[in-house]
Amino acid sequence: MEIGPIFRALLRNKLGALLIALQIAFTMTVIINAVFIINERNRLMARPSGLDESNLFHITVIGFGDDYNEEIVAADDLAMLRQTPGIVDATVINAIPVSGGGSSTGVRLINDETSPSTGTAIYRLDEHGLNTLNLDLIAGENFTATDMRLRYESGPTEADKAVVTRALVESLFDGMAPADVLGEVMYMPGGDVVQIVGVVDRLQAPWPTSQLVERSMLVPENYIDSFSRYMIRTEPGQRDRMMAEVERMLVERGQDRVVRDMEAMEVTRANTYRVDSALTTILRVVVATLIVINCMGIVGLAVFSINRRKKQIGTRRALGATRPEILRYFLLENLFITIAGVALGAVLTIALSIVLTTNFNMPTMAWYYTPLGALLLILVGQLSALGPSARAAGTEPAIATRSV
Amino acid sequence: MLEMIDICKVYRTDLVQTHALRDFSLSVQEGEFVTITGPSGCGKTTFLNIAGLLETYTSGSYQLDGVEVSQLNDFKRARLRNEKIGFIFQSFNLMPDLNLFDNVDVPLRYRGLKASERKPLIEKALESVGLAGRMKHLPSQLSGGQQQRVAIARALVGSPRFLLADEPTGNLDSNTARGVMELLQEINELGTTIVMVTHDQELARESRRNIHILDGQIHEENGRGEMSSSASAVA
Ligand SMILES: Nc1ncnc2c1ncn2[C@@H]1O[C@H](COP(=O)(O)OP(=O)(O)O)[C@@H](O)[C@H]1O
Numbered sequence: 079m080e081i082g083p084i085f086r087a088l089l090r091n092k093l094g095a096l097l098i099a100l101q102i103a104f105t106m107t108v109i110i111n112a113v114f115i116i117n118e119r120n121r122l123m124a125r126p127s128g129l130d131e132s133n134l135f136h137i138t139v140i141g142f143g144d145d146y147n148e149e150i151v152a153a154d155d156l157a158m159l160r161q162t163p164g165i166v167d168a169t170v171i172n173a174i175p176v177s178g179g180g181s182s183t184g185v186r187l188i189n190d191e192t193s194p195s196t197g198t199a200i201y202r203l204d205e206h207g208l209n210t211l212n213l214d215l216i217a218g219e220n221f222t223a224t225d226m227r228l229r230y231e232s233g234p235t236e237a238d239k240a241v242v243t244r245a246l247v248e249s250l251f252d253g254m255a256p257a258d259v260l261g262e263v264m265y266m267p268g269g270d271v272v273q274i275v276g277v278v279d280r281l282q283a284p285w286p287t288s289q290l291v292e293r294s295m296l297v298p299e300n301y302i303d304s305f306s307r308y309m310i311r312t313e314p315g316q317r318d319r320m321m322a323e324v325e326r327m328l329v330e331r332g333q334d335r336v337v338r339d340m341e342a343m344e345v346t347r348a349n350t351y352r353v354d355s356a357l358t359t360i361l362r363v364v365v366a367t368l369i370v371i372n373c374m375g376i377v378g379l380a381v382f383s384i385n386r387r388k389k390q391i392g393t394r395r396a397l398g399a400t401r402p403e404i405l406r407y408f409l410l411e412n413l414f415i416t417i418a419g420v421a422l423g424a425v426l427t428i429a430l431s432i433v434l435t436t437n438f439n440m441p442t443m444a445w446y447y448t449p450l451g452a453l454l455l456i457l458v459g460q461l462s463a464l465g466p467s468a469r470a471a472g473t474e475p476a477i478a479t480r481s482v
Numbered sequence: 483m484l485e486m487i488d489i490c491k492v493y494r495t496d497l498v499q500t501h502a503l504r505d506f507s508l509s510v511q512e513g514e515f516v517t518i519t520g521p522s523g524c525g526k527t528t529f530l531n532i533a534g535l536l537e538t539y540t541s542g543s544y545q546l547d548g549v550e551v552s553q554l555n556d557f558k559r560a561r562l563r564n565e566k567i568g569f570i571f572q573s574f575n576l577m578p579d580l581n582l583f584d585n586v587d588v589p590l591r592y593r594g595l596k597a598s599e600r601k602p603l604i605e606k607a608l609e610s611v612g613l614a615g616r617m618k619h620l621p622s623q624l625s626g627g628q629q630q631r632v633a634i635a636r637a638l639v640g641s642p643r644f645l646l647a648d649e650p651t652g653n654l655d656s657n658t659a660r661g662v663m664e665l666l667q668e669i670n671e672l673g674t675t676i677v678m679v680t681h682d683q684e685l686a687r688e689s690r691r692n693i694h695i696l697d698g699q700i701h702e703e704n705g706r707g708e709m710s711s712s713a714s715a716v717a
């Protein structure tokens with residue numbers, strides 16, 4: 079090995095090497111943090127909502143005119159929907175999970191408005207809600223039709239029963255098993271009492287990126303305000319057909335209302351995560367572009383520095399260097415430059431990661447990102463240098479005496 | 483030591499064929515100092531490159547130290563160059579980015595010696611050319627004559643049996659050239675076979691054997707050394 083001389087010769091031609099090392103450091107800093115952001119977004123996007131998303135869709139009915147009676151209309155609509163072949167179940171619901179819009183509230187275990195409350199999403203739906211959403215009930219039981227409360231703008235009547243998610247149980251009742259919290263009561267803002275009758279495994283809040291995540295509660299209520307939203311679950315594979323049919327049926331049922339905003343849950347999810355998917359796509363392009371530019375820089379420097387030293391290479395060959403030894407020389411030279419870049423890059427990567435964590439509410443990057451990124455860049459560097467180095471190795475020894 | 487029989491070298495380009503060497507036969511014995519002269523383009527460097535295994539030849543036979551070299555692959559030729567041949571070039575061909583020590587070290591690096599084995603060899607070689615005190619200098623900090631001495635130290639450091647020099651004094655003024663020539667003569671007296679291409683008729687005349695090439699063929703051979711030895715044999 080000729081580590082010493084290669085290194086000393088490199089120090090005498092710092093500028094090119096330094097620029098490439100800086101480029102490598104910059105590339106490493108950006109790509110590692112970008113890959114981390116991509117992975118983090120993908121992880122967030124991949125979290126299950128708890129719903130049977132591929133077979134769900136929702137639709138909104140808005141009544142107008144003084145004669146419009148939502149209470150009757152909704153009951154008729156739902157009865158009809160539930161009887162329709164191809165539909166598994168349907169419910170009224172105030173907010174669509176994952177959609178980005180809904181209600182939240184704060185609940186307490188003691189009736190004291192000054193004590194801290196626990197935030198939770200609140201879904202208002204009927205006794206068919208659990209089955210429609212296909213939630214996994216892990217303790218207790220579902221509501222019954224008699225638990226249902228209709229709330230009017232004039233005189234609200236709050237439901238007194240709730241099904242909560244496991245995540246909400248964990249935040250409220252430190253270390254208690256879901257089965258042990260059945261019958262416990264929670265205090266709503268204003269002092270209303272709600273008793274926990276069941277626990278479901280998982281149901282995301284309407285804002286999947288919020289702090290609430292899976293803290294949700296379901297209550298058997300329907301606001302009577304001329305505005306009804308139905309969530310409908312179909313038999314597997316029937317969704318698209320049923321969407322067309324349901325829209326037609328609802329439209330045909332009366333002239334005193336509009337039917338709108340029909341959307342499959344999968345579309346709702348795609349819309350909610352549109353910015354995130356766009357971001358990850360952009361970051362992927364950035365990462366790929368930077369790697370390509372990085373490769374071109376390395377190839378460019380290698381070609382330039384090899385062409386400049388053609389006669390030296392010929393002389394080395396004349397003095398007894400074999401082709402593999404010339405190849406090794408230039409790969410080692412590239413390795414030194416890359417290692418210098420990667421060392422600086424590691425510092426910058428961690429610095430940027432700290433900035434992102436502290437300023438943009440990002441989680442901390444796992445320790446292995448930096449060494450893996452460094453390894454990748456060293457590999458990319460060696461691969462980039464391989465072509466030019468192989469060409470250098472092919473230099474004829476006669477160059478030593480031929481060119482001046 | 484060196485035995486060439488009917489060597490031909492043809493350079494082919496798209497337009498022309500150049501017969502750089504034609505039926506070139508030459509035998510050099512161990513310990514000889516042979517100078518090669520001839521007009522520019524007559525084939526001196528071509529001969530030297532073939533002799534030094536830097537180039538292959540088109541036809542003929544060449545044995546170096548009893549080994550037929552046409553059969554050797556690139557790897558073996560490189561190894562043979564490293565072990566048996568020292569090169570001295572007209573423009574010195576030092577590595578500008580390496581100090582004198584590292585420059586002289588270059589051929590030893592390809593020989594797989596340990597640092598502790600190489601160091602005394604390098605120091606001795608630099609000492610023998612009078613530059614032991616400048617090991618940390620860069621070539622650019624030396625005069626032309628000094629640079630050529632470094633190149634000679636580099637050629638000698640691996641103790642090759644055979645030294646090939648292509649116009650080693652071509653870039654030097656006549657005084658410096660003389661010094662380099664004397665150094666080569668000393669080296670030859672210590673037993674190293676030298677073949678040297680030169681433009682300088684005066685230097686050529688000093689050698690024991692001079693070969694004049696014209697148009698790729700040996701035109702004339704002056705064997706002063708041969709003659710004196712045969713004369714002494716007669717006497
Ligand atoms: N690589 C080459 N390709 C084509 N022609 C060459 C090449 N090298 C040398 N020649 C030609 O071969 C002839 C001999 O060249 P050379 O041995 O360098 O001459 P000298 O060293 O005596 O000046 C010249 O005519 C030269 O142009």
Ligand SMILES: [Mg+2]
Nearest residue numbers: 526527528648
């Ligand atoms: Mg020449």
